[in-house]
Amino acid sequence: MKEFLIDLPKGTKVQHSGNIAMFEVAPADISSVISALQSKNLSLAMIDATDERTTKKCFKIWYVFSAPTENLFIIPYIRLVGTEQFPSVAAIAPAMGWCERKIKDMLGLTPTGNPDQRQLLLHENWPKDLYPLRKDFAIDTHPKTATGTYEFAKVDGEGIYEIPVGPIHAGIIEPGHFRFSMAGESITLLEARLGYVHKGHEKLFEFLPLAQKVRLAEKISGDASFSHSLAFCQAVEQIAGIKIPERAEYLRTIYAELERLACHIGDIGFMMLDTGFNFGGANGQRLREIIMRINQRLTGSRFLRGVNAVGGVTKNISKTDQNKLVKELKSWLRDANEVIAIAENSATFMNRVKTAGPLDPVVAQDYSAVGVAARAVGIATDARVEHPYAAYAKVPPKQIACETTGDVYARFCVRVKEVQTSVEIITEALKTMPAGEILTAKKIKLQPDSVAIGCVESWRGEILHLVTTNEHGEISRVAVRDPSCINWQLVGYSGCGQVVPDFPLINKSYNLSYTGNDL
Amino acid sequence: MIYLAWILQILLVPLVAPLGIGIINAVKAKMQRRKGPSIFQPYRNFVKLLHKDEVISKDASWIAKAAPFIVFAVTFVVGACIPLFSTSVHLPASDLFAVIYTLAIGTFFLALAGMDAGSAFGGFGSSREMTVSAMAEGALIFSIVPLALLCGTTDLADIAAGVSGGYHQFIAPILLAFVGFTIALLAENTRYPFDNPDTHLELTMIHEAMILEYSGKRLALVEWAAANKLFIFAALGVNLFFPVGIATTLSFGAIALSLLVLFAKVLAVYICIALLESLIAKFRFFRLSHLIFTAIIFNVIAIGMVITL
Numbered sequence: 001m002k003e004f005l006i007d008l009p010k011g012t013k014v015q016h017s018g019n020i021a022m023f024e025v026a027p028a029d030i031s032s033v034i035s036a037l038q039s040k041n042l043s044l045a046m047i048d049a050t051d052e053r054t055t056k057k058c059f060k061i062w063y064v065f066s067a068p069t070e071n072l073f074i075i076p077y078i079r080l081v082g083t084e085q086f087p088s089v090a091a092i093a094p095a096m097g098w099c100e101r102k103i104k105d106m107l108g109l110t111p112t113g114n115p116d117q118r119q120l121l122l123h124e125n126w127p128k129d130l131y132p133l134r135k136d137f138a139i140d141t142h143p144k145t146a147t148g149t150y151e152f153a154k155v156d157g158e159g160i161y162e163i164p165v166g167p168i169h170a171g172i173i174e175p176g177h178f179r180f181s182m183a184g185e186s187i188t189l190l191e192a193r194l195g196y197v198h199k200g201h202e203k204l205f206e207f208l209p210l211a212q213k214v215r216l217a218e219k220i221s222g223d224a225s226f227s228h229s230l231a232f233c234q235a236v237e238q239i240a241g242i243k244i245p246e247r248a249e250y251l252r253t254i255y256a257e258l259e260r261l262a263c264h265i266g267d268i269g270f271m272m273l274d275t276g277f278n279f280g281g282a283n284g285q286r287l288r289e290i291i292m293r294i295n296q297r298l299t300g301s302r303f304l305r306g307v308n309a310v311g312g313v314t315k316n317i318s319k320t321d322q323n324k325l326v327k328e329l330k331s332w333l334r335d336a337n338e339v340i341a342i343a344e345n346s347a348t349f350m351n352r353v354k355t356a357g358p359l360d361p362v363v364a365q366d367y368s369a370v371g372v373a374a375r376a377v378g379i380a381t382d383a384r385v386e387h388p389y390a391a392y393a394k395v396p397p398k399q400i401a402c403e404t405t406g407d408v409y410a411r412f413c414v415r416v417k418e419v420q421t422s423v424e425i426i427t428e429a430l431k432t433m434p435a436g437e438i439l440t441a442k443k444i445k446l447q448p449d450s451v452a453i454g455c456v457e458s459w460r461g462e463i464l465h466l467v468t469t470n471e472h473g474e475i476s477r478v479a480v481r482d483p484s485c486i487n488w489q490l491v492g493y494s495g496c497g498q499v500v501p502d503f504p505l506i507n508k509s510y511n512l513s514y515t516g517n518d519l
Numbered sequence: 520m521i522y523l524a525w526i527l528q529i530l531l532v533p534l535v536a537p538l539g540i541g542i543i544n545a546v547k548a549k550m551q552r553r554k555g556p557s558i559f560q561p562y563r564n565f566v567k568l569l570h571k572d573e574v575i576s577k578d579a580s581w582i583a584k585a586a587p588f589i590v591f592a593v594t595f596v597v598g599a600c601i602p603l604f605s606t607s608v609h610l611p612a613s614d615l616f617a618v619i620y621t622l623a624i625g626t627f628f629l630a631l632a633g634m635d636a637g638s639a640f641g642g643f644g645s646s647r648e649m650t651v652s653a654m655a656e657g658a659l660i661f662s663i664v665p666l667a668l669l670c671g672t673t674d675l676a677d678i679a680a681g682v683s684g685g686y687h688q689f690i691a692p693i694l695l696a697f698v699g700f701t702i703a704l705l706a707e708n709t710r711y712p713f714d715n716p717d718t719h720l721e722l723t724m725i726h727e728a729m730i731l732e733y734s735g736k737r738l739a740l741v742e743w744a745a746a747n748k749l750f751i752f753a754a755l756g757v758n759l760f761f762p763v764g765i766a767t768t769l770s771f772g773a774i775a776l777s778l779l780v781l782f783a784k785v786l787a788v789y790i791c792i793a794l795l796e797s798l799i800a801k802f803r804f805f806r807l808s809h810l811i812f813t814a815i816i817f818n819v820i821a822i823g824m825v826i827t828l
Contacts, residue, residue, distance in 0.1 A: 161639075161642075169721065275800035275801060278797050279551065282551035348802065351806070499803070501722060502723075
């Protein structure tokens with residue numbers, strides 16, 4: 001840890017708690033501190049802000065770095081006293097451009113120097129001077145409808161035309177608007193506009209009782225219900241100083257991997273379907289359904305909802321189910337591998353996915369890409385290995401599934417490899433899981449004035465929940481960074497230069513969450 | 520008998536064609552281990568659509584309003600022109616070039632209609648349709664030219680009668696030309712690997728993108744016309760290249776037998792299309808020209824063989 005924290009400005013006091021090292025930095029120094037940390041191979045994972053005007057007369061802006069080599073989060077923060085402006089770091093950490101714009105939308109703090117000052121999540125119909133995440137914004141406010149315009153980036157040139165797509169799409173997918181600037185069939189610029197499913201998640205987190213906060217976390221992104229609630233529970237457990245029973249750790253690992261299996265195989269199928277390879281599409285859905293039914297049988301919920309609780313899990317796996325699951329997964333994996341082998345032998349399918357939608361590794365590096373997209377260009381990042389949570393320290397993934405080409409096929413292969421790893425982990429965990437309690441009986445009491453990070457590698461990528469408590473030990477803010485917040489910014493780079501008929505496939509190969517981004 | 524035959528000739532294509540679409544969809548569903556809709560679903564869809572109100576863009580001109588009728592009328596007339604079950608009953612315009620370019624009128628108006636309402640989807644649907652059909656037109660004509668050379672006529676009914684009279688020594692060029700014709704059929708009817716007819720991906724579509732603005736009665740007409748067109752191509756393919764069993768007299772027995780044979784052969788074509796659509800992925804847009812070029816090469820070889828043999 002030491003090597004990360006040298007050459008900080010003089011007089012910096014580093015405060016340690018759990019896996020967090022945080023320290024205050026003067027607003028003027030934040031850029032240089034971030035550059036210094038970046039030069040030590042740390043990547044800035046999220047920025048978010050809290051409104052602490054009532055108690056401390058300031059806004060705080062948190063810069064969360066995750067250390068790749070040890071289970072450590074380094075969080076420099078700045079205090080804004082008497083000002084509503086903070087220096088933008090988008091120039092040195094481009095992926096944070098969206099985080100800063102979100103802060104601007106939600107808390108009304110302006111990132112000076114961010115080249116893009118447009119709204120991100122709140123649209124033109126939201127009044128300009130109303131900031132929902134400020135503490136003085138009442139949750140039952142009914143604002144008047146405002147009007148305004150949103151300027152998309154414009155490409156000039158002979159024959160360039162624009163295709164507006166969405167927010168409502170032909171398939172049953174979430175709403176999002178894509179603006180293509182086209183030269184013939186090839187894409188010269190692709191801009192995504194999201195925010196259509198903004199539903200005030202982070203504001204609700206400030207009001208609901210704790211048990212319901214867990215349920216709320218499940219609904220951040222439906223297909224990552226378990227991972228999001230896990231990230232939230234882990235952060236709260238850290239603040240409460242709870243060590244969950246060992247069996248619960250294993251169960252969380254098993255459920256998290258089941259979620260990964262279902263979503264990865266579903267995506268593998270959807271990628272085949274989007275090339276028109278119907279055989280694979282149908283089989284992907286069939287294989288996903290098998291896992292969903294296992295989920296239903298084990299927990300009563302196809303999406304593993306209601307399973308996580310602060311202090312452990314609520315659903316146990318019986319001895320007979322343990323043995324049955326091992327056998328089921330073995331035959332399921334054989335089945336899945338047969339389908340994947342057929343896909344790999346289909347010349348027409350391979351021709352569609354290979355070289356389509358490549359992501360430049362330099363762009364991925366600059367944006368500190370996460371999840372499948374990062375691993376597909378060879379960035380070996382995986383929170384299960386870097387910040388082992390649940391039982392991943394005991395049943396770790398044998399390797400981080402990486403590819404190098406960064407195209408649709410690479411993302412397909414990363415998922416295929418992770419499916420194999422997931423089955424291995426589940427099988428191993430089922431065999432070595434100790435008996436015992438699954439939910440701690442300890443009373444949950446949160447430390448006042450604390451900060452904690454919940455970090456989970458969902459099937460989509462690294463999820464971060466930053467949870468803070470106020471002086472009474474109540475949760476005052478839950479800031480969520482879904483992997484989609486980072487990776488949405490990469491889709492445009494992948495689409496550039498591609499033909500527009502390939503875009504649905506490219507988009508599917510990322511399969512990002514709209515709701516997780518819009519919150 | 521002659522009246523009955525004429526009624527059959529005129530109504531056969533529009534009445535039977537939707538069933539073909541139903542069969543393709545049913546086979547595809549089976550291949551995906553889905554239950555799938557009934558093979559009569561397309562008829563139900565048409566009835567449903569005919570009862571529905573329609574929305575027409577306020578920016579659309581008369582072209583968008585008239586195009587479905589033109590497109591449908593084209594397939595209706597062409598369906599009555601081509602040899603279906605008999606070489607003697609058909610409208611006089613059964614010439615190869617007349618038929619192909621009458622169909623092109625339909626394509627032309629559909630492409631215009633796609634652009635008419637000014638939606639971005641319609642525009643690129645039309646642009647793609649024109650790109651594909653400009654190439655496919657050559658492949659289509661060249662695939663029938665070997666037969667025309669063999670029989671010394673461009674009249675489709677005479678070609679069918681001629682080829683059914685024998686040319687066993689020419690079976691190789693006929694097969695080669697049929698391969699070319701099949702590729703052209705897939706391109707002209709925007710089936711796999713050219714287009715995905717049941718696509719949910721609005722950005723990859725060709726035919727569906729052009730007709731995206733249509734609803735209600737006009738949509739029913741456009742889809743019905745597409746079904747007709749596919750039946751016309753399938754019937755042309757089997758009757759020109761493998762006309763065995765086509766009626767040359769107008770007796771009840773000959774016509775009944777000929778109809779059965781026609782249905783069996785067209786069914787075989789439909790099942791092949793459904794299998795193809797189940798087993799391969801759609802091609803990348805810029806590879807479509809390679810496929811059509813392949814078809815033209817097959818055709819040119821067939822022409823060469825016919826001339827030299």
